[in-house]
Amino acid sequence: GAVVSQHPSWVICKSGTSVKIECRSLDFQATTMFWYRQFPKQSLMLMATSNEGSKATYEQGVEKDKFLINHASLTLSTLTVTSAHPEDSSFYICSARAIGGGSYNEQFFGPGTRLTVL
Amino acid sequence: EDQVTQSPEALRLQEGESSSLNCSYTVSGLRGLFWYRQDPGKGPEFLFTLYSAGEEKEKERLKATLTKKESFLHITAPKPEDSATYLCAVQAPGSNDYKLSFGAGTTVTVRA
Numbered sequence: 508g509a510v511v512s513q514h515p516s517w518v519i520c521k522s523g524t525s526v527k528i529e530c531r532s533l534d535f536q537a538t539t540m541f542w543y544r545q546f547p548k549q550s551l552m553l554m555a556t557s558n559e560g561s562k563a564t565y566e567q568g569v570e571k572d573k574f575l576i577n578h579a580s581l582t583l584s585t586l587t588v589t590s591a592h593p594e595d596s597s598f599y600i601c602s603a604r605a606i607g608g609g610s611y612n613e614q615f616f617g618p619g620t621r622l623t624v625l
Numbered sequence: 626e627d628q629v630t631q632s633p634e635a636l637r638l639q640e641g642e643s644s645s646l647n648c649s650y651t652v653s654g655l656r657g658l659f660w661y662r663q664d665p666g667k668g669p670e671f672l673f674t675l676y677s678a679g680e681e682k683e684k685e686r687l688k689a690t691l692t693k694k695e696s697f698l699h700i701t702a703p704k705p706e707d708s709a710t711y712l713c714a715v716q717a718p719g720s721n722d723y724k725l726s727f728g729a730g731t732t733v734t735v736r737a
Binding site: 509511513529539541549550551553556564568598600604612613614615616617618619621 | 656657659661666667668669670671674712716721723724725726727728729730
């Protein structure tokens with residue numbers, strides 16, 4: 508149980524284009540989903556927290572207009588990187604917090620999406 | 626600001642050579658301490674959650690313990706498949722109760 512998927516697993520795009528990444532909780536409902544960014548050989552940095560049906564909360568220094576987050580249902584959140592530039596190239600990972608049961612506090616992570624902007 | 630420091634940065638072990646990883650933390654009111662395993666190019670895999678000092682949890686060759694200032698992840702008789710980066714994260718009350726603050730990780734390499 509507690510499986511989170513991401514799509515696509517990798518994407519290469521040209522500078523100036525937008526890229527959408529999907530995060531789905533496959534076998535549980537998640538009121539809260541999180542988006543992280545990880546640079547090579549560095550740890551995960553939280554970008555934003557999204558709750559189903561409400562606006563995302565962004566961490567300090569993260570541009571809201573650049574990283575658009577939508578959490579339309581209890582099993583789906585999307586991250587859109589708008590007008591991507593080479594410095595946006597990174598490994599983007601989502602996680603979901605399960606509701607109910609004994610695992611209410613754990614976050615389960617997706618496999619990540621490698622974004623390369625040329 | 627929550628701080629999480631993991632040591633050592635890297636650990637090279639011979640198969641069967643037991644060792645421990647350290648995670649020291651500075652938070653106001655720990656809600657939970659989490660251990661994850663991350664393989665290259667993949668997302669973190671949940672291992673354990675610890676909530677209070679003195680708590681211990683085990684899973685196969687891994688055992689996690691917690692004190693008021695640090696947590697240890699003990700690897701007993703490791704195998705090559707235990708090679709990975711082990712991440713520690715803390716959760717504390719604040720504007721975002723569910724935010725995880727991660728340490729930089731310890732990369733473990735187990736040689737056959």
